[in-house]
Amino acid sequence: MVNNKGKLVLGATLAVSLVATACSSGGGKGGKEGETVTITHYTIDSPDRTFVEKLIPDFEAKHPNIKIKVTKAPYEQFDSKLQSAIAAKNAPDVTSHWGYGGFMEYYNKGMLADLTPYLDGFSGSDYNIPEDVMNIYKVDGKTYGIPLNSYVTVMLYNKDLFDKAGLEYPPTDYEDKSWTFDKMVEYAKKMTVDSTNLAEAQYGVDFGFGERDQRPQYFNGNVYSEDTWTNGGKPSEINLTKPEVIEAYKKVYGLIWDQKVSPTPAFSKSVSGQFGDPFLSGKIAMSVVGSWSLAASSDFNFKVGVAAVPQGPNEKVRSVLYVDPLFVLKDSKHPKEALEWIKYLITTEVQEKSIELSGGNPPVNQQAAEKYYNNFEGIDPKQIQQVFDGAYKYGYESYNHLISNYSQINELFINELASVENGDQKVEDALPVIEKKLKELLARVNK
Amino acid sequence: MSQLALSKEQQPVKRKKAKVELISIVGFLILLIVTVAMIMPLGFMLSTSLKTTKEMLVFPPSFIPKHFAWENFRELFVNEEIKFGRQYMNSLIVAITTVIGTVFSSSFVAFGFARYKARGSQFLFVLVLSTLMLPYPAIMIPQFLLFTKLGLHDSLLPLILPSFFASAYMIFLLKQFFTTIPNELYDAGRIDGCREVRLYWSLTLPLSGPVIATVAIFSFIWSWNDLLAPVLYLDSQENFTLPIGMAAMLSSKFRIAPWNLMMAASLLSVLPIIALFAIAQRRFVQGIVLTGIK
Numbered sequence: 044m045v046n047n048k049g050k051l052v053l054g055a056t057l058a059v060s061l062v063a064t065a066c067s068s069g070g071g072k073g074g075k076e077g078e079t080v081t082i083t084h085y086t087i088d089s090p091d092r093t094f095v096e097k098l099i100p101d102f103e104a105k106h107p108n109i110k111i112k113v114t115k116a117p118y119e120q121f122d123s124k125l126q127s128a129i130a131a132k133n134a135p136d137v138t139s140h141w142g143y144g145g146f147m148e149y150y151n152k153g154m155l156a157d158l159t160p161y162l163d164g165f166s167g168s169d170y171n172i173p174e175d176v177m178n179i180y181k182v183d184g185k186t187y188g189i190p191l192n193s194y195v196t197v198m199l200y201n202k203d204l205f206d207k208a209g210l211e212y213p214p215t216d217y218e219d220k221s222w223t224f225d226k227m228v229e230y231a232k233k234m235t236v237d238s239t240n241l242a243e244a245q246y247g248v249d250f251g252f253g254e255r256d257q258r259p260q261y262f263n264g265n266v267y268s269e270d271t272w273t274n275g276g277k278p279s280e281i282n283l284t285k286p287e288v289i290e291a292y293k294k295v296y297g298l299i300w301d302q303k304v305s306p307t308p309a310f311s312k313s314v315s316g317q318f319g320d321p322f323l324s325g326k327i328a329m330s331v332v333g334s335w336s337l338a339a340s341s342d343f344n345f346k347v348g349v350a351a352v353p354q355g356p357n358e359k360v361r362s363v364l365y366v367d368p369l370f371v372l373k374d375s376k377h378p379k380e381a382l383e384w385i386k387y388l389i390t391t392e393v394q395e396k397s398i399e400l401s402g403g404n405p406p407v408n409q410q411a412a413e414k415y416y417n418n419f420e421g422i423d424p425k426q427i428q429q430v431f432d433g434a435y436k437y438g439y440e441s442y443n444h445l446i447s448n449y450s451q452i453n454e455l456f457i458n459e460l461a462s463v464e465n466g467d468q469k470v471e472d473a474l475p476v477i478e479k480k481l482k483e484l485l486a487r488v489n490k
Numbered sequence: 491m492s493q494l495a496l497s498k499e500q501q502p503v504k505r506k507k508a509k510v511e512l513i514s515i516v517g518f519l520i521l522l523i524v525t526v527a528m529i530m531p532l533g534f535m536l537s538t539s540l541k542t543t544k545e546m547l548v549f550p551p552s553f554i555p556k557h558f559a560w561e562n563f564r565e566l567f568v569n570e571e572i573k574f575g576r577q578y579m580n581s582l583i584v585a586i587t588t589v590i591g592t593v594f595s596s597s598f599v600a601f602g603f604a605r606y607k608a609r610g611s612q613f614l615f616v617l618v619l620s621t622l623m624l625p626y627p628a629i630m631i632p633q634f635l636l637f638t639k640l641g642l643h644d645s646l647l648p649l650i651l652p653s654f655f656a657s658a659y660m661i662f663l664l665k666q667f668f669t670t671i672p673n674e675l676y677d678a679g680r681i682d683g684c685r686e687v688r689l690y691w692s693l694t695l696p697l698s699g700p701v702i703a704t705v706a707i708f709s710f711i712w713s714w715n716d717l718l719a720p721v722l723y724l725d726s727q728e729n730f731t732l733p734i735g736m737a738a739m740l741s742s743k744f745r746i747a748p749w750n751l752m753m754a755a756s757l758l759s760v761l762p763i764i765a766l767f768a769i770a771q772r773r774f775v776q777g778i779v780l781t782g783i784k
């Protein structure tokens with residue numbers, strides 16, 4: 044039986060491979076003019092991503108020679124499915140780094156097509172995309188990705204807790220320099236009830252500025268050497284033991300353990316589950332967080348406001364930008380048509396439609412963004428616009444898009460800093476260990 | 491007088507009875523506590539599945555929802571984006587066919603290993619068992635290539651077909667059981683003029699109720715819970731199975747996870763497992779097979 048199975052499979056594979064080689068001489072590249080081609084758009088299986096299916100009829104009516112097929116996978120399995128498809132020569136044409144990996148990872152694995160040859164006469168300004176946003180996905184002047192959505196870091200605050208404490212709401216204007224980190228801590232102290240009784244406990248601030256390795260940037264500490272941003276995301280130096288970086292982490296985790304104005308991980312988990320946001324439970328007064336949390340604001344049990352991230356020690360960087368691009372994969376047989384689809388998705392009209400269809404994705408197209416600011420019940424559009432404008436002005440692109448092998452690096456930070464977050468270890472003891480492990484990891488993956 | 495004597499004799503018996511009663515009451519209480527502890531999470535699932543999104547986020551959570559949101563269950567079936575009914579059907583089709591495939595192919599192979607000794611059969615058996623050491627991710631890509639080349643990509647077949655080629659774990663389980671069936675039975679069968687296949691079909695299988703039930707339950711649960719393989723092979727929404735749908739519910743990083751719908755879906759998805767256990771329970775309890783040898 045077992046033997047037979049082997050023979051059967053072997054026979055079938057042989058037969059198929061013979062057929063496959065016989066066919067592969069046909070179907071050349073690109074197809075002839077006037078033939079219809081099918082473009083596969085691979086995405087995460089959640090309503091805020093799969094809404095593109097609703098745009099297909101309109102697109103196909105305008106481009107009769109292109110058919111669009113959407114394939115999808117749950118978030119956790121996104122990378123596995125993509126890698127298997129590429130291995131089986133069955134790769135999608137259009138996708139993004141929606142899984143754990145980031146842009147640099149895709150670029151260094153040679154998965155991305157260089158779009159420059161097809162971009163004659165294309166300029167970001169035709170789609171109201173700022174030039175510096177277009178530049179995020181360029182390497183050596185070649186374009187590998189076209190921006191689609193842009194999220195920023197904002198401060199959300201719980202108006203009810205502010206009212207109860209009799210405090211003024213924080214400002215939305217980034218130029219208002221009186222709104223500082225220290226003032227935020229002072230406010231937070233007034234709204235903190237540090238209690239072991241979960242029902243009574245509430246905390247002043249949850250400081251989720253970027254990923255853990257990017258947080259020191261806010262305090263003028265840079266974990267990675269400057270050359271990381273220009274050499275394909277491979278740091279030559281790690282500065283985890285530099286005094287300013289140690290200071291920065293002390294400030295971040297001091298919010299939990301010295302000032303006691305931020306929730307412990309244990310508290311956050313018990314009020315919001317493993318990956319939930321404790322802010323939603325109404326027990327956090329201020330939350331520095333990615334603007335995607337705004338999309339759910341109509342479901343909150345309290346009145347929510349949006350404000351500027353306070354002025355920290357770093358004059359230049361006060362916000363992390365998360366610009367999501369679309370890529371064309373290297374194996375795509377029809378990059379030109381794939382690009383047509385991408386261009387369609389960033390037109391003002393479609394970007395405006397997409398806000399509604401996706402339930403609040405922020406357009407990268409600045410003209411469509413006007414409409415986005417009007418999308419939130421109970422929050423003044425002018426305020427949102429001010430917060431976004433300031434965030435763009437003082438923003439820095441998220442490390443996860445810029446650093447190679449980011450998912451492994453991030454996992455290391457999460458695991459190693461857990462003991463500090465739980466209060467079992469001091470920052471100055473943990474950082475040298477992370478530095479050593481990170482150097483080993485980088486030596487291994489960036490050979 | 492005689493009555494007195496009688497009661498004296500009865501006394502120790504009474505004390506014994508009281509002791510037995512006390513033990514059974516204590517035992518019952520312990521069982522009760524454990525049962526409640528086991529049922530609590532299920533109760534919480536039900537409670538969450540009947541909450542509105544707003545109430546779901548309230549902390550501390552209430553056990554009894556203020557307003558019973560039965561519409562969550564309706565939502566699962568009418569929501570175009572979820573297609574719960576379709577996914578349920580697909581999962582059932584895959585799981586039931588997998589059970590049939592696994593039971594027949596594995597028991598046939600195990601019968602061979604258990605009843606016939608040939609040169610190298612021991613080695614073959616070890617070879618089969620050694621396939622247990624290969625985790626799925628190790629064969630994931632090659633197997634994916636194979637099925638894609640066969641043109642079976644985006645259909646339920648790649649999830650079903652492997653089960654018709656027996657599974658090492660099940661072969662082992664069944665072989666261990668088959669070797670305990672006495673040879674005399676087979677001899678009797680042969681004298682009555684059974685062919686070898688008939689011995690497998692009319693003798694071995696009917697005598698192996700409990701182990702077949704075990705194999706059926708295991709293979710059903712594995713197939714029912716499998717997520718990675720369906721995600722790799724299935725592209726069209728029509729073919730999606732339950733685990734894909736449920737994982738997708740929690741896929742958005744930008745929205746509040748719909749835990750209430752998730753719990754409603756989970757409750758409905760454990761039903762087949764519970765039903766299967768209820769049916770197979772009797773088989774399990776029978777335990778000892780009457781082999782008809784005195």
